[in-house]
Amino acid sequence: MNIVIAPDSFKECLSAQEVATAIARGWSKVAPNDELVEIPLADGGEGTTIALTTAAKGKLHQVSVTGPLGEPVHAHFGLINHGSTAIVEVAEASGLHHVPAEAREALKASSRGTGELILAALKHQPKALILGLGGSATTDGGAGILQALGARLLDHKGHDIPSGGIGLASMTHACLEPAIQRFLGVQIVVACDVTNPLLGPQGAAAIFGPQKGASIQEVAQLDDNLSHFARILETQGMDIASFPGSGAAGGIGGMAKGVLGARLQPGVNLVMEALQLEQYIRTADLVITAEGAIDAQSASGKTPAGVAALARSCGIPVIGLCGKLSGELSPLHDTGLTAAFSITPAPMALSEAYTNAEANLEQASEQLARLIHSISRQ
Structure with a gap:
């Protein structure tokens, strides 16, 4: 499979590159032969x-x-x-x-x-x-x-x-x-x-x-x-x-x-155009995006919404990973986001979530890869 990993940073926690690398590392545990393309993004904010x-x-x-x-x-x-x-x-x-x-x-x-x-x-x-x-x-x-x-x-x-x-x-x-x-x-x-x-x-x-x-x-x-x-x-x-x-x-x-x-x-949109993200998405089987929080505000110009809209125009499904998942997500789904998942495995203090964010991203990506490859074999 060809997977494009296009996340934003987890603010005050991980850079966009660190997020992309953690996702790729988790996915590779399950599917080492998949082609993974890491494209760290930003939406005008940090990075x-x-x-x-x-x-x-x-x-x-x-x-x-x-x-x-x-x-x-x-x-x-x-x-x-x-x-x-x-x-x-x-x-x-x-x-x-x-x-x-x-x-x-x-x-x-x-x-x-x-x-x-x-x-x-x-x-x-x-x-x-x-x-x-x-x-x-x-x-x-x-x-x-x-x-x-x-x-x-x-x-x-x-x-x-x-x-x-x-x-x-x-x-x-x-x-x-x-x-x-x-x-x-x-x-x-x-x-x-x-x-x-x-x-x-x-x-x-x-x-x-x-x-x-x-x-x-x-x-x-x-x-x-x-x-x-x-x-x-x-x-x-x-x-x-x-x-x-x-x-x-x-x-x-x-x-x-x-x-x-x-x-x-x-x-x-400006960053995606500069990084020529569309040419990578067009040949992908799946796109994974991520941000510290995915919620009702995400549809208003945030990275997950931008990635989802671009992927939708190319007919490619998009999964969103985040530390915090909350609010009404229908606008995001309407934009093109297939599904979103929190990487936090249990209730925890914010400081603990920050400390464990990289490991939690890796684990969530591994589990996602197991699910996707299981479905693809059926």
Whole structure:
């Protein structure tokens, strides 16, 4: 059999390559003669820079930038197409994985480091910039990025507002032209991993705020602050809230399109095209995809949905593996996912699930191979 293994990372746990290798290792225990093709993916979030830069045989650059809560972190950007295209990923500079679970402060987390990473990439004078969203620790509407790029976000006294989503409440005026000018002659494409709006019950704060450390009260505060931010920018003729994906990465999606003029594109589609996934799927007997969680949100731009849709167009079945399986999966099945299975064999603490994720992936893949080969022999 010809098996294509095309997973995303298990965030804060395993890289996409580690996930693919574990699945292949488990399958090979049962069917060592099967042809296994490992194609690690990303959807705009963690791993996008490496996936795209590697696929295009580009060059990675490392710089030190400001982390989500102000600490220095090492982050990478990529240059491809002979330096004409830069790849910057929010998760590299402002990712949730930079902040331990017990130290997360959704109100204070800033995207400034991503802005600094963009500045470092722009020094190479690219003609295009791909901005990967997803996996962020921030809910500041991209305010930190704008500040790093030279914009002035001011309170009623003419002072710069504080960092993070909490600072948006005190903003009364924005001078955005310095940030906008930096992109003259540069086309911005945003690789977006969700379709959530900026505001409301499906918005950036409500859906993603809790995983970033926000309490119920803080979720409401962040949503109000983002709404305030959007209203001020609207007075300058800029819409950051009315379109799908505006809530991606804590509102960076809305800012990138509404302020910087970026074009939003499903991140997984961009990565799959760059890696030429379709040509491998067309000759496959089965596709296996994976992500840390497969749930109702997965159909909104996540890797399993992208892989499933591509495989369905080729008439190939797709199995999804994940650490956590929950919610209504009908939209995913409608997209093309044949079935999904959790790799977690029993109830366990999250820390234990992380520790055992690689072994559990391997075991689940082995059992899946046993089932598929048993059926194929009948």
